[in-house]
Amino acid sequence: MKNILIVSGHTDTVTDSVANRTILEILAEQLPECQIDYLDRLYPDFKIDTAAEQAKLLWADVVVLQFPVFWFSFPSIMHRWMEQTFLHGFSHGSAGDKLHGKKLILSYTTGAPAEVMNFDEFFGFVRAACQFTGMEYGGSITTGGVSYQMREDPQMMSEIKKKASVHADKLIAILHQA
16 A cells, blocks of 8 residues: 555544544554644644655655635644645745655545535635645545534434544545555
């Protein structure tokens, strides 16, 4: 299997996440050779270690961005990570070819049901970033209806975990083909 880097962009996977934490736990168990980069744990102060993150990107053949949709976009820490790692001379520019040929896959959750809107429309900037950096856009996996507001009800909490498990299984199947 190829080198897989999973970048977790949830702002609090330990105490505030159910679906994303469940997905990441399943990925870690099923794909022990992958590397999971928990941005919230590594950079609670948002001070990204550019060299360390670029080294992880150099190692990876496939990069998965795992995150909840916050106001129709990435969480702020994931935006910051991209700002600090996808730099001129590394990811783009006349000498910036370090990401060429690597595959990028979006894996995200939404509180709203997935069928209420086409969330992929919000991530056109990711496809543009792939084009700009020479990465291959590998598509997305979306799971909706996993709102944090549902955590108070044990039956709904169980449903969130089931949806997250199905999401993880779909992502694993794509990663085995990557």
